[in-house]
Amino acid sequence: MNILLVGSGGREHALSWQLAQSPSCRKLYAAPGNPGIEAYAECVAIAIDDLDGLIAFCTAHAIDFVVVGPEAPLVAGLADRLRDRGIAVFGPAAAAAQLEGSKGFTKDLCARADIPTAAYVRCTSADDALARLDGFTIPVVIKADGLAAGKGVIIAETREEAEAAIADMMRGAFGGAGAEVVIEEYMTGEEASFFALSDGTNVMAFGSAQDHKRVGDGDVGPNTGGMGAYSPAPVLTPDLEAQVMDRIIRPTVATLAAEQTPYIGVLFAGLMLTDAGPKLIEYNARFGDPECQVLMMRYTGDLAALLYAASTGELAGAAPPAFASDYALTVVMAADGYPATPAKGGAIHGIADAESGGGRVFHAGTARAGDQIIAAGGRVLNVTATGRTVTEAQGRAYAAVDRLDFATGFCRRDIGWREVAREAE
Ligand code: AMP
Numbered sequence: 001m002n003i004l005l006v007g008s009g010g011r012e013h014a015l016s017w018q019l020a021q022s023p024s025c026r027k028l029y030a031a032p033g034n035p036g037i038e039a040y041a042e043c044v045a046i047a048i049d050d051l052d053g054l055i056a057f058c059t060a061h062a063i064d065f066v067v068v069g070p071e072a073p074l075v076a077g078l079a080d081r082l083r084d085r086g087i088a089v090f091g092p093a094a095a096a097a098q099l100e101g102s103k104g105f106t107k108d109l110c111a112r113a114d115i116p117t118a119a120y121v122r123c124t125s126a127d128d129a130l131a132r133l134d135g136f137t138i139p140v141v142i143k144a145d146g147l148a149a150g151k152g153v154i155i156a157e158t159r160e161e162a163e164a165a166i167a168d169m170m171r172g173a174f175g176g177a178g179a180e181v182v183i184e185e186y187m188t189g190e191e192a193s194f195f196a197l198s199d200g201t202n203v204m205a206f207g208s209a210q211d212h213k214r215v216g217d218g219d220v221g222p223n224t225g226g227m228g229a230y231s232p233a234p235v236l237t238p239d240l241e242a243q244v245m246d247r248i249i250r251p252t253v254a255t256l257a258a259e260q261t262p263y264i265g266v267l268f269a270g271l272m273l274t275d276a277g278p279k280l281i282e283y284n285a286r287f288g289d290p291e292c293q294v295l296m297m298r299y300t301g302d303l304a305a306l307l308y309a310a311s312t313g314e315l316a317g318a319a320p321p322a323f324a325s326d327y328a329l330t331v332v333m334a335a336d337g338y339p340a341t342p343a344k345g346g347a348i349h350g351i352a353d354a355e356s357g358g359g360r361v362f363h364a365g366t367a368r369a370g371d372q373i374i375a376a377g378g379r380v381l382n383v384t385a386t387g388r389t390v391t392e393a394q395g396r397a398y399a400a401v402d403r404l405d406f407a408t409g410f411c412r413r414d415i416g417w418r419e420v421a422r423e424a425e
């Protein structure tokens with residue numbers, strides 16, 4: 001197959017590495033790709049929001065299969081347009097991508113399908129939201145409805161904070177994303193991520209992970225896209241995974257199929273493991289970043305063939321995903337100032353040295369400047385290693401971090417701490 005991978009981050013670097021190794025992949029292109037992806041794919045300078053450009057490229061280069069990394073092109077309808085032209089694509093149509101694109105859509109779906117999740121109300125005016133707030137205890141969660149690049153969620157610790165969040169969101173602090181807000185019951189428990197492939201009808205579990213969203217050691221400071229992750233997440237026991245498949249994933253896919261908006265692609269479920277069992281926090285319509293990097297680090301099969309099966313209604317006949325039993329752990333190296341104002345242009349050396357211990361350094365936000373690799377984003381590198389325990393994987397990942405020379409970058413030093421502490425017990 002000729003394959004086009006859409007995206008340019010660490011997630012896509014990890015996907016490109018696996019796709020290029022897949023026996024069923026003949027030629028791999030990436031749009032726009034990044035300096036790390038260049039080792040595995042021919043990178044073409046087409047932006048992820050240039051849907052016309054992406055489609056014209058597929059036609060001109062006899063692309064058989066498109067794998068979409070980020071959510072924005074899916075929400076904008078890239079998968080619909082490719083399928084209309086007979087091109088297989090891994091990723092949901094716009095109507096099904098609403099699972100990520102609209103929190104209210106997902107909450108209503110949970111209500112229709114009796115999927116365990118936090119109690120909620122949807123509000124389209126500030127007055128309505130303020131009135132409905134009375135029905136919730138504090139802390140309470142206020143969310144902008146649409147895509148807000150991970151910034152549209154406020155956990156309000158007081159009534160005043162909740163009112164301020166509603167006012168900010170309704171005033172457009174998150175752009176169009178805030179024209180509607182969702183007020184949610186605050187859930188307590190440990191968070192975990194679960195992944196499942198869907199071909200529209202059939203589903204297949206695709207592993208688990210835990211990430212670290214706060215910028216600082218000990219989970220303090222502002223939220224980020226994720227400062228590190230590991231896989232699998234042992235808190236998600238086989239019994240809990242079975243519950244998640246039966247009570248959350250299968251009803252989601254069945255309901256969307258019954259409503260003529262079948263879901264094709266990966267469901268990334270953010271879960272709260274509450275005393276009353278796993279509950280859905282949110283869905284993403286794509287692989288997580290950096291969760292994908294640790295899943296790919298453990299994957300051992302023909303990824304292109306499996307994702308193609310999911311994209312062509314053939315998942316029922318496909319073998320389950322083959323994952324190494326080792327743990328994988330990734331440490332995000334971010335540019336100084338991230339997440340507010342990341343420093344651009346800092347030089348990076350020592351990648352080959354960092355990888356000499358068996359780890360891999362995925363490029364998340366880099367660029368070439370002559371023969372140098374420089375920082376060109378908030379999250380810059382994902383330093384990834386495996387081990388028989390999370391503790392061993394963590395030790396190897398930080399040994400690789402310490403061989404890197406990236407003076408204007410930083411990382412958390414405690415990725416995996418929950419599991420490392422449990423392993424020490
Ligand atoms: P989301 O963007 O919906 O994943 O929310 C971001 C983060 O906010 C989640 O990872 C949780 O830590 C937290 N969060 C979201 N919704 C809730 C909720 N109903 N109860 C408790 N925490 C939540």
Ligand code: GLY
Binds near residue numbers: 290
């Ligand atoms: N790391 C969380 C995400 O990809 O949304």
